[in-house]
Amino acid sequence: MRKITLFICLFITIQIFAQRSTIQGVISDNIGIVANAHVVNITSMEGTFSDTKGYFNINAQLGDILQITSIQHYNKNIKVSSISMGRKKINILLEIQEQILEEIEVKKTQLIQSLSADSKKTPENKGKSKSEKARNFENAKATDNVIMASASEKSAAERKTDPVLAFEGLTLLKFSLFTSKEEKRLEQRIKKQVFRDHLPERIITIVGKENFTNKLNIPEEQVLNFINYSIDEEIENNVQREEHLKVIENLKIKSVNYLKELGG
Structure with a gap:
């Protein structure tokens, strides 16, 4: 009889602790309250946010893991215990991440705060000027648009790998003077001939x-x-x-x- 009574009491105790309940809490740091912190019950995958006063409510049961994340704060994990479940409100303190500048370099300049004068003294961005010249096609010649490569210059290994390179003569590559339709027709004829060969x-x-x-x-x-x-x-x-x-x-x-x- 004692064993049955003990078993019933144990069963009721387990059921009580296994029941999900609402946990209330407030999130803060060493400066003050933390609003819009993300609170996630990793066990049940439920989540919520702290309000403008740092308060939050979330469902949990004994043994669940709550993860609290917030911008500029280190993440914090809390395991739900019988103590936290017994409290009306739990206080969670987050640690602020320190943002440290590793190095600051100050260079002396001869600027006099005059736009017209200072612009002449500003160092030239060589990379930018090179890229602008590369995009300038005004002085490009028509012959620059035709790039021809002889198949005879290709190695024997390349010919063996790609049957198209076995074609004697000149192979038309990128930027040809032909229209795109003519290029496609020529390419198709070459591929078809190579396939038949x-x-x-x-x-x-x-x-x-x-x-x-x-x-x-x-x-x-x-x-x-x-x-x-x-x-x-x-x-x-x-x-x-x-x-x-x-x-x-x-x-x-x-x-x-x-x-x-x-x-x-």
Whole structure:
């Protein structure tokens, strides 16, 4: 019977302390009250602000953590205890952050407080003048707008990395005399030509060189001829979209006719 009574008393005590209640408080520092301080119950993620007199109300229960933050003050965390819950009002004192200037440099000048005279003595901002000259295009020549680079000057490694650089001749770069539409058309033609030039290699990579002879029964010496024979707009689109299965299916169909023509 005693154990049951003790258990009931303990349960009631826990329920009382577990209940959420409203905590009232006032926030101040060593100068006076602190208005508009942010008070957050980190446990329940509820928040409020102190009013013009530093007062605030917030719901909390035993064990909750209240965080108080304010501009020009150090943050402060307070754990809600039975003592703070028993009080009608809690006082929170914040510590002011000291703003210290690390270094002040005073330079002697010869200014006489006359705008016309002092402006002549003001040191020239060299960075500003350089930037203004850089933005001045009045003296720019038409030839300055064309920048050409020869692909032959590019290293072999660069040509291998970017197929477009394998194009012999001059490649048009930024600031050309062509209109933007002409540039785009020229760029598209170059990319399309480069794609077609490398298309057989890409098809061999997709299918696998050994599969041409083992699966499609194309003689090894005829593989390149067969690829060129098979390439059409549909296969080009399949390669561009990386539809590899469709590429293989199209080549299977075309291999039948190719072998017939080769045998005939």
